[in-house]
Amino acid sequence: MIITKQKKAEDIMKCLEKVERVFIIGCTQCATVCKTGGEDEVRKMKDFLEANGKKVAAAEVWDTPCNLLEVRKRARDSKDELSGSQVLLLMSCGDGAHTVSLGTGMSVVPANDTLFLGQSERAGKFNEVCALCGDCTLFVTGGYCPNALCPKGLQNGPCGGVKDGKCEVSPEIDCGWLLIYNRLRDTGNLDKMKKVLPPKDHSKSVRPRKITVDAVRKRQ
Amino acid sequence: MMTLKEKIKNGKFIVTAEIGPPKGIDVKSQMEEAELLKSRIDAINVTDSQSAVMRLGSLAVSCLLKEKGIEPVYQLTCRDRNRIALQSDALSAAVLGIENILVLTGDHPVRGDHPEAKPVFDLDSVQLIGALRILEAGRDLAGKELKGAPRFCIGAVVNPGADPVEPELIKFEKKINAGAEFFQTQGVYDVEAFAKFAEKVKHFNTCIIAGIILIKSPEMARFMNKNVAGIFVPDGLIEEIEGAADRQQKAAEIAARTIKELKGLVQGVHIMSLGWNKLVPQILDKAGL
Numbered sequence: 001m002i003i004t005k006q007k008k009a010e011d012i013m014k015c016l017e018k019v020e021r022v023f024i025i026g027c028t029q030c031a032t033v034c035k036t037g038g039e040d041e042v043r044k045m046k047d048f049l050e051a052n053g054k055k056v057a058a059a060e061v062w063d064t065p066c067n068l069l070e071v072r073k074r075a076r077d078s079k080d081e082l083s084g085s086q087v088l089l090l091m092s093c094g095d096g097a098h099t100v101s102l103g104t105g106m107s108v109v110p111a112n113d114t115l116f117l118g119q120s121e122r123a124g125k126f127n128e129v130c131a132l133c134g135d136c137t138l139f140v141t142g143g144y145c146p147n148a149l150c151p152k153g154l155q156n157g158p159c160g161g162v163k164d165g166k167c168e169v170s171p172e173i174d175c176g177w178l179l180i181y182n183r184l185r186d187t188g189n190l191d192k193m194k195k196v197l198p199p200k201d202h203s204k205s206v207r208p209r210k211i212t213v214d215a216v217r218k219r220q
Numbered sequence: 221m222m223t224l225k226e227k228i229k230n231g232k233f234i235v236t237a238e239i240g241p242p243k244g245i246d247v248k249s250q251m252e253e254a255e256l257l258k259s260r261i262d263a264i265n266v267t268d269s270q271s272a273v274m275r276l277g278s279l280a281v282s283c284l285l286k287e288k289g290i291e292p293v294y295q296l297t298c299r300d301r302n303r304i305a306l307q308s309d310a311l312s313a314a315v316l317g318i319e320n321i322l323v324l325t326g327d328h329p330v331r332g333d334h335p336e337a338k339p340v341f342d343l344d345s346v347q348l349i350g351a352l353r354i355l356e357a358g359r360d361l362a363g364k365e366l367k368g369a370p371r372f373c374i375g376a377v378v379n380p381g382a383d384p385v386e387p388e389l390i391k392f393e394k395k396i397n398a399g400a401e402f403f404q405t406q407g408v409y410d411v412e413a414f415a416k417f418a419e420k421v422k423h424f425n426t427c428i429i430a431g432i433i434l435i436k437s438p439e440m441a442r443f444m445n446k447n448v449a450g451i452f453v454p455d456g457l458i459e460e461i462e463g464a465a466d467r468q469q470k471a472a473e474i475a476a477r478t479i480k481e482l483k484g485l486v487q488g489v490h491i492m493s494l495g496w497n498k499l500v501p502q503i504l505d506k507a508g509l
């Protein structure tokens with residue numbers, strides 16, 4: 001899931017400085033789970049903007065702002081409200097904001113900061129466990145990802161900064177390499193850690209990445 | 221005169237010291253320190269923006285030492301350069317006559333004075349050692365042929381106090397297999413504990429150079445115990461420095477004693493004086509080196 005965090009109210013207001021009429025768009029999926037773009041948050045945003053002198057042309061939760069076809073359809077359905085607004089305030093991830101901008105041709109203001117691809121540990125607690133490197137090696141590292149869990153993305157074991165199981169970067173972070181080591185040891189797979197992993201191939205993650213699923217099928 | 225590489229190979233007892241480049245280009249005090257150490261040490265490490273604090277480059281200062289007839293150990297971290305820059309800098313070192321490269325991961329930038337910087341870590345220390353050996357073989361990481369191949373004496377670091385020690389030992393072995401010729405360790409204070417580590421790694425038959433960090437004050441010792449991974453200063457030593465009338469003398473005395481006790485266990489010592497390099501000659505006198 002894509003993890004988002006709402007921007008500070010004052011930062012949102014700064015982006016809307018010269019704007020009178022706003023269309024608020026939330027998202028039924030990730031942003032709803034993150035409580036950054038569900039029904040509740042969209043309603044609160046509407047109340048907040050109105051209390052601060054803005055006109056809210058519409059406040060809707062779309063399913064889903066990151067889907068271009070859906071966006072085009074919604075844009076047709078809400079044509080009048082859209083033409084009655086100056087900007088769209090996107091309570092989604094950056095992907096949603098981008099896609100809505102593309103599908104409507106209008107200016108968007110992101111209400112959220114998009115943080116990471118996250119695992120949902122429990123309601124409201126999300127962890128980054130995959131860094132989307134494009135070259136998954138989880139089978140060698142015991143199911144724990146060194147690219148996401150080690151702030152340096154080291155491939156061949158811990159650095160000298162591990163202290164009491166924690167990373168040198170912060171006492172809040174478990175050393176990713178100790179997690180990997182413990183798992184490999186407990187499952188009798190330490191020989192995997194003894195093999196040198198070669199430098200990562202960053203050409204597999206050159207941005208922007210695109211993929212067409214048909215092409216993948218053909219290749220296989 | 222033998223080079224560090226030859227001394228290591230011939231089993232000579234190695235003494236190295238360390239200087240940190242300044243923030244800026246005034247290297248007067250570093251050069252004075254180096255001059256003072258010159259006749260007593262085999263080589264001087266030059267740190268690479270240590271603790272992720274931006275400073276004058278380690279390659280430039282290594283070069284200045286070399287001009288003075290002192291053998292530098294050029295410290296090269298994976299923190300700030302991708303594989304293109306790392307290989308290129310290693311070649312630059314070689315063309316300037318600098319053979320010794322100490323490979324380190326490097327601290328994360330958020331711990332330094334430019335926390336906003338983008339961390340690089342394109343290669344890790346094991347991969348960088350491997351890359352240097354590939355350069356020596358006349359190729360680069362992309363497999364392209366070099367016009368003129370360098371020759372290096374490659375060092376790495378190991379932390380005997382790592383807890384747990386097994387992952388550290390696994391990485392240590394990977395560094396040896398990748399081509400590390402010598403190892404400088406994190407600061408050692410507890411010789412008994414170190415002896416256990418030395419026993420564990422004896423069969424690797426590699427050159428271990430024990431780190432000696434001067435204890436300048438009880439506060440510093442307590443700070444290191446609390447914050448620095450793998451460092452353990454026993455209470456006895458902290459009390460000793462606390463009760464000393466002259467802390468510099470005491471720090472030198474403790475260092476000399478530790479070196480004496482370590483002599484039979486290691487192939488050398490690396491003295492990190494943290495600005496007290498003027499004490500190094502008397503430490504070596506007291507340690508009988």
Ligand code: SF4
Pocket residue numbers: 129130131132133134135136137138145146147148
């Ligand atoms: S190796 Fe890590 S970052 Fe790469 S795809 Fe696998 S989990 Fe994600």
Ligand code: SF4
Pocket residue numbers: 149150151152153154157158159160161162163166167168169174175176177178328
């Ligand atoms: S302490 Fe562990 S997680 Fe942190 S940078 Fe070092 S190896 Fe990575």
